[in-house]
Amino acid sequence: MLRDIFKCNYIPTLCVRPAEMRALEELPETDKDLLFPFILLSPWVGSNELKSSIDRLEKSYGSRTFILGIDRYYNHQSPKRQAQFDIISMLKGEDNFKEYYDFASDIEQAIPCAFLREDNYACLEIQIDRCLALGRGVVLSIDKNRSVISNNLTSLISQYDPKDIAVHIDGGWSKNEQIDALWYINVCKSIYSQNEKCAIVVSCSSFPKGFDNVEGVIDIPIGSRQLFNEVSGNFNNETIIYGDWASTKPRSDERGSQPRPRIDYALHDKWVISRKWTLGSKDNWDYDDAANNLIESEFWPSSINVWGEMRIQQTALGMAFSIENAPANVAARINVHLHQQTNFGGVIISTDDVWED
Numbered sequence: 001m002l003r004d005i006f007k008c009n010y011i012p013t014l015c016v017r018p019a020e021m022r023a024l025e026e027l028p029e030t031d032k033d034l035l036f037p038f039i040l041l042s043p044w045v046g047s048n049e050l051k052s053s054i055d056r057l058e059k060s061y062g063s064r065t066f067i068l069g070i071d072r073y074y075n076h077q078s079p080k081r082q083a084q085f086d087i088i089s090m091l092k093g094e095d096n097f098k099e100y101y102d103f104a105s106d107i108e109q110a111i112p113c114a115f116l117r118e119d120n121y122a123c124l125e126i127q128i129d130r131c132l133a134l135g136r137g138v139v140l141s142i143d144k145n146r147s148v149i150s151n152n153l154t155s156l157i158s159q160y161d162p163k164d165i166a167v168h169i170d171g172g173w174s175k176n177e178q179i180d181a182l183w184y185i186n187v188c189k190s191i192y193s194q195n196e197k198c199a200i201v202v203s204c205s206s207f208p209k210g211f212d213n214v215e216g217v218i219d220i221p222i223g224s225r226q227l228f229n230e231v232s233g234n235f236n237n238e239t240i241i242y243g244d245w246a247s248t249k250p251r252s253d254e255r256g257s258q259p260r261p262r263i264d265y266a267l268h269d270k271w272v273i274s275r276k277w278t279l280g281s282k283d284n285w286d287y288d289d290a291a292n293n294l295i296e297s298e299f300w301p302s303s304i305n306v307w308g309e310m311r312i313q314q315t316a317l318g319m320a321f322s323i324e325n326a327p328a329n330v331a332a333r334i335n336v337h338l339h340q341q342t343n344f345g346g347v348i349i350s351t352d353d354v355w356e357d
Contacts, residue, residue: 002137003065005199008036010341012246015040016053023334025060026307031342040071043083050083068110073251096126113141119148137164144171158194171204177227184231203243214275217297247337259326263290266337272299287323291316308335
């Protein structure tokens with residue numbers, strides 16, 4: 001049986017990358033208990049075995065149950081280590097994703113996925129049956145950019161008990177969430193027409209790709225939250241669960257210039273960006289300036305609740321373990337974002353966890 005997904009209100013997509021794993025590791029244990037993450041499997045940094053990625057996840061998340069996907073955006077142009085060759089082979093999906101299934105079957109806390117590639121529903125059905133044989137339930141992974149939706153999907157889903165199956169719909173990165181909403185709504189309607197008790201996760205990535213025009217402290221709406229509101233507003237009693245990429249983006253081959261120092265912060269429905277960059281300016285602007293400007297703004301909370309907020313405060317005070325580079329900023333932002341979305345709609349109280357760096 002699938003973990004009781006009906007009790008979850010947030011399913012973040014997390015890659016096995018240093019910033020995400022550190023952010024997850026530093027979350028309060030109470031938040032981790034509420035999360036049900038969708039983990040995209042890829043090789044851990046420098047590792048030779050894919051199992052090392054699961055080991056790193058366990059360091060961050062303990063033995064809690066998670067959904068195990070595959071990082072379809074993983075760059076595998078020049079593989080050198082066995083873990084890279086393994087993920088490349090797994091991504092091909094040969095023999096109905098048998099290599100993925102064999103890997104997932106050994107990870108007891110992993111809820112396996114069945115992947116819809118194009119319109120290959122025969123392959124999807126074989127995957128579902130394989131996964132259900134493990135007795136953990138299954139999550140159908142639908143990719144807006146790679147899956148072809150037809151009546152075959154609804155007829156297939158109708159064959160299974162909703163306690164055993166859920167659907168995860170992901171659109172990757174998008175800057176037009178409102179336009180995408182119609183596609184999500186139609187997919188949800190199709191599924192619910194045959195199985196109104198099925199749980200559906202609506203997810204996309206919407207964190208901005210550029211900040212060249214940001215001057216000072218500004219707020220940016222969380223597009224994935226807007227998408228969810230638009231989609232879920234079309235349904236009544238059906239179970240639609242919010243998902244996003246935890247304020248990250250899918251891997252990309254794009255290479256940009258070194259990002260200017262900035263501090264990102266997360267609220268329930270918006271991201272806050274503190275940055276100053278005027279072309280030709282001679283001002284010495286660094287992470288501590290960005291942190292101070294953020295803390296002095298209307299967006300900063302009256303009390304500190306999580307590790308990411310502590311890191312920002314340390315940076316503003318010029319203390320040790322402060323944010324001194326872009327990866328550290330990303331880890332702090334993800335940590336705060338996960339906390340905010342896990343507690344969405346409720347009152348965030350100070351955690352009891354003892355914080356250590």
